[in-house]
Amino acid sequence: MTSDPGMRALLPPPLAPAQDRPGVPDGGRLGDGPAAPFRGEALAPDPAAMRRVCGHFTTGVTVVTAVADDGWIGATVNSFTSVSLDPALVLFCLRHDSRLLTAIRSGGQFAVSILATGQGAVAMDFAAKGLPNFDGLACLTGATGAPVLRDSVGYLECKLADEYPGGDHRIVVGAVTALGVLGDGAAAGRDGPLTFYRGRLARLDKECER
Numbered sequence: 001m002t003s004d005p006g007m008r009a010l011l012p013p014p015l016a017p018a019q020d021r022p023g024v025p026d027g028g029r030l031g032d033g034p035a036a037p038f039r040g041e042a043l044a045p046d047p048a049a050m051r052r053v054c055g056h057f058t059t060g061v062t063v064v065t066a067v068a069d070d071g072w073i074g075a076t077v078n079s080f081t082s083v084s085l086d087p088a089l090v091l092f093c094l095r096h097d098s099r100l101l102t103a104i105r106s107g108g109q110f111a112v113s114i115l116a117t118g119q120g121a122v123a124m125d126f127a128a129k130g131l132p133n134f135d136g137l138a139c140l141t142g143a144t145g146a147p148v149l150r151d152s153v154g155y156l157e158c159k160l161a162d163e164y165p166g167g168d169h170r171i172v173v174g175a176v177t178a179l180g181v182l183g184d185g186a187a188a189g190r191d192g193p194l195t196f197y198r199g200r201l202a203r204l205d206k207e208c209e210r
Contacts (some may be wrong), residue, residue, distance in 0.1 A: 111146035
């Protein structure tokens with residue numbers, strides 16, 4: 001992004017670091033008055049600490065599927081999020097050595113099933129090592145050919161739009177080609193979506209008041 005010299009007069013002068021500003025003690029904020037120094041636990045950002053702290057961020061749970069050379073393939077993913085409404089884009093992360101990632105690259109398409117509370121066993125099955133077993137699962141297929149889990153809250157079908165490096169994972173961006181709510185929203189209205197918190201599957205107890 002380039003800067004516009006004409007805008008500089010509208011911007012306030014940069015703030016000095018907190019320790020150099022009078023009346024702003026370490027850990028304080030302007031306008032708050034005196035504050036005690038931050039004494040929270042500070043962990044080195046190693047894998048165990050990342051898992052421990054980021055586990056407090058509650059996420060939904062999805063199963064991402066694709067068509068591989070030898071049939072359907074899928075994996076449980078909780079890193080899924082929407083990116084843009086227009087154009088419609090979503091993203092999720094997979095390990096760089098994931099067989100699902102190989103299938104998505106090869107076919108250029110995938111599907112995302114947003115799991116309902118009653119699909120905890122499905123989430124565990126698709127999170128386990130080895131190829132997932134689709135036997136006994138009610139599935140739908142659309143234009144991508146990738147299976148959508150029929151009992152899910154909703155689904156999205158996507159074309160692979162882009163891919164970026166992300167440490168030991170790859171960040172996969174999909175352009176949404178079709179999406180919908182399954183069962184007239186019955187699963188969402190009755191039981192709610194499946195969630196993941198501190199390493200455990202959970203249900204959304206109730207909505208907060210707006």
